[in-house]
Structures are given as structure tokens and as C-alpha cells.
Amino acid sequence: MSQHRHPGAPGRAGAVPALPDLPEATVARLPEYLRALHNLAETGHETVSSEGLSSAAGVNSAKLRKDLSHLGSYGTRGVGYDVALLIDQIESVLGLTQCRSVALVGVGNLGHALAGYDGFASRGFRIAALFDADRARVGEVINDLVVRHVDELPRVAAEESIAIGVIATPAPAAQRVADQLVAVGVTSILNFAPCVLSVPEGVDVRKVDLAIELQILSFHEHRKASLTALPAAGAALTALPGGLAATDTQEAIGT
Amino acid sequence: MSQHRHPGAPGRAGAVPALPDLPEATVARLPEYLRALHNLAETGHETVSSEGLSSAAGVNSAKLRKDLSHLGSYGTRGVGYDVALLIDQIESVLGLTQCRSVALVGVGNLGHALAGYDGFASRGFRIAALFDADRARVGEVINDLVVRHVDELPRVAAEESIAIGVIATPAPAAQRVADQLVAVGVTSILNFAPCVLSVPEGVDVRKVDLAIELQILSFHEHRKASLTALPAAGAALTALPGGLAATDTQEAIGT
DNA sequence: CGCGATTTGTGCACGTCTTCACAAGCGCCT
DNA sequence: AGGCGCTTGTGAAGACGTGCACAAATCGCG
DSSP, X not given: OOOOOOTTOOSOOTTSSOOOOOOHHHHHHHHHHHHHHHHHHHTTOSEEOHHHHHHXXXXXXXXXXXXXXXXXXXXXXXXXXXXXXXXXXXXXXXTOSSOEEEEEEOOSHHHHHHHHOHXXXXXXXXXXXXXXXXXXTTTOEETTEEEEEGGGHHHHHXXXXXXXXXXOSOHHHHHHHHHHHHHTTOOEEEEOSSSOOOXXXXXXXXXXXXXXXHHHHHHHHHXXXXXXXXXXXXXXXXXXXXXXXXXXOOOOOOO | OOOXXXXXXXXXXXXXXXXXXXXXXHHHHHHHHHHHHHHHHHTTOSEEOHHHHHHHHTSOHHHHHHHHHHTTOOEETTTEEEHHHHHHHHHHHHTOSSOEEEEEEOOSHHHHHHHHOHHHHTTTEEEEEEEESOTTTTTOEETTEEEEEGGGHHHHHHHHTOOEEEEOSOHHHHHHHHHHHHHTTOOEEEEOSSSXXXXXXXXXXXXXXXXXXXXXXXXXXXXXXXXXXXXXXXXXTOOOOSGGGGOOOOOOOOO
């Protein structure tokens, strides 16, 4: 939504890593491909076809090929993609070649879990600092990291060169924390608090709301229940009395 | 993706609650509207304009109006929407009028946090049971709920009428758990494990991968860095030397 | 050396989502 | 009662994403 692009700089990047200006939908799928590729690499596969990789990532094979073609990918026709090469390509595009430092603010229930989540480290992210506004929590050690007061953010950010801020505070505190993060130069924020953040232009915010996901599931559940409950729908089609009820949506994924 | 609709039953639902067959994108936003509406209700607002609600939910006002119009909403021109009425409408559409029971499988780091997350209960979800495959964890009490072994799932599901399953296990165990959930009749699954699940038709799966969100942010961070690093871009535009560097994407939200 | 099997990369058509812009409707004030 | 300002609801256009289907390319084998 609202992608302001520099109108004056069309594609001419010269010898630089080449930023192909990927579609947002493609970017959102690349990490999934990457995960599937790592799995394949661990199981000893040297190459993989678009069919194989797409099914491992849970997408259409044509979509996968188009996604990879956007980053000028190196597949060989008749063979497939070189797994190791593709991993490098995608990691390079996603900027995962350098380890990025993450600051986590809010070590409540969720923050605790995030601080201990090993999925971050394995993808090249390093949780560099933990913060909380509650003095009672300051000093606590989680996963070898000591929780500091959020007022220390400027000082610590200067030392650690924080790239990404994660907000896991209650909703009322989130905007204030976001402002503080922006103030110390953070331009990417992952927000777990159930509220919208207003940030200046140039700052990216992604929101994850666990309750929202459940509510979306609830809707589909509700719809499925109503459909199976209605006995008379398309009278012309109802020939078989048996398993017809469940013939419906196969909704999947969606990040 | 892949929405198979009943071709023979077009909209004629008669006097039933009326399932308007909402666009998926709209469904994904309704919970956000709902949250904003609850905020407004608590601060004493009786009515709200599309402009007010849309900014509180972080979306375009036209988009909001179209979303609400899809569910045949009752706004009054010149005035706005009745907050209480709209809350009822949306909750009804999302199927939140009945409290849905959730089974949570995997009480590791993340599962612990989810079990204690109060955002679920406040949105009408009840965590009805906790499961884990690790015998060492069985018996532990979290938030007044005792952790049971995953083999007990069939028996407990029969008692509690589970509507939604949440998978918070390591990736290798996720598919097995999904199969077990499906076997006991669960048709909606929220998957936190970093892997794709294969489920039979009629079962909805939504995936949340925290690491993926970070990688998407990493991409944008990477792109911003490359842009600002390039000194010569749109030469015509570079008049002010000051804060121009960050003039760029305002990417937001996206669930 | 050529041929066929296989797989990538992509043009094209289609569906979905977004956004603008404006007519229709409602309440309030005079 | 009438007019005026405000807000909703929606038609239409455009952007975006998806998936089919096929040509181009590559490898292996006879």
C-alpha cells in the first residue's frame, strides 16, 4: 500500500548488486522459498525443479518461476535450480548476508517467548538488546541478555547499531515505544501490539496480530458451519446425498 | 488462493443471517475495524465517520466504506456509523457471537506465551486445552490449564468441542499434529511452525512465521540502505541536501 | 551428431483489490 | 419548509497478482 518510488531513478544501478524492484507479493514469498531450500540442502539435494520447490513451499509452480525470474535467477532449463546458488541469491536479495541486530521492547508474556525464539538466530538475526518500561523487570536475564530500561535505548542503540525494532508491549505503550525507536534511527519495526502505529515516511512497519488470525479463522469456520447447516442450496446440483456438505473452500497460508 | 465457490447457489439465502460472500481482503480487515470500534466505544463515541474509523484502523476511507458496504452495513449519510451497531454487525459476520474453543498444541517457548496471551480471551476465544508431545511437560499448569499429552487429544476434543487448533510445535512435529487435529474434526488451524502443512480440502490453515516477517523487513532495510548509499539517483530532484535521504517507501501493515 | 525428454522463462488473459470521484441521502439550521 | 453541508454508498478505471500454456533452452542418450 502506498509505494512511493523514486520516479527519477529507473533501474539504472550499474554494477551494484542490482535492486530489481521486486513486487511486494514476491518479497513476501522469498523467505518461504529460502526455508524450503535450506531443507532441501540439508537432505542432500544439489538441484531442484520449480515443481519440487514450489510444492515444498506450498505455492503454484508458475508463480514460483515468475518470482525467481524477477530476481534474474539462474536456473537451467531441463535441469532446475542449483540449490546452493539459489540460497545465496535469495539471501543476498533479502539482505541476509549481513547479520542484523534486533532490539526487542516489552518482555512480557510474548516478549519472553520472542527473546527465546531460536528461529531468529537461525535466520541471521541477532537479538541485541531487551527493553521494558517496567522497572520490576529491568535486570532480569533472558537467554543471556539482561533486560534494560527503555530509557537506555538511545545509549544502547548507539553501541549496537540496531537495524530492526520489535514491539511486544501492551497496546497503550506501543506508539510511545515506536516514537522512541524512530528517534534513535530505527527504520523497520515489527509490531505485535494490537494497534496502528503512526510513523514518519521512510519507516516500515509490519504488524502481527495473533488475535486477528484467529478471527479470520473464525469467520471461515462460521461460514462453513452455515453452509453445511443449510440443507437446500442449489437444488439442481443436489443429486448425491452423501459427502457433498464439505465440498468447499481450501483456503491456505496467507501471510 | 483457490477459492472454490458453489457455482449453483448464488446469494439466495432468504431470511438466514445472510452470508454475503465477502472478499478475502475485506475479511482480513474486519478484525482491525472491530478493534478500532471497541476503542471508540470505550472512549464514549456513539457514532463514527468512515474517515474517523479508517484512520483509527490505518486504512483508506474509501476502502473502509466499500468493506462495510459488502456486509450491507447500516451507516447514515451525513452522520456516520453507529458504533455499537457496527460492532454487533461485524462480530456477527465473523462468527464471534459464540465463544470458540481453541486447542493449543506445543507448549514450548512460544506456546507458553500463547497460552498466557490475554488477547485471545478478550476477543471471544477460549483456550480449552493444552497439549504437548513431551512427557516431561505433561502435567505442568499454565494459566489454570494443565498440559496433557497429545495422545489424549481425541478424548478431550470430544468433551470440549474444539473449533480451532493452534500449532506451536517445532517444524518436524507440525504435520503430525495437524493430521491429529484433522482426525478429531478440527477444520481451522493456525500454524506457527515454519513449514507448510498439507491438509484435506475443507480445512483452513493460516500460517504465522515470525522469522518471515523479519526477513521481509530486512529486505526493505536492505533496499533503503542501497538507495541512500547511491549518491547519484534523480539528479534533478536533489536540491535540498538535508533530510532527503529518507524520502521513500511508507510501507505499512499487511497481514 | 541429432533427437527427444524435460524444465525454465514469459506473454497473455483473467480475476481481485484499490482508489478516485461523485451522485444520493440525511440531518440541521434558518 | 427549504436549503445547505456533510457523509455514505458505488460505478468505473487502473494497478496488481495469478495461472495457463507454450516457446526456447538444455541435457542425455542412442
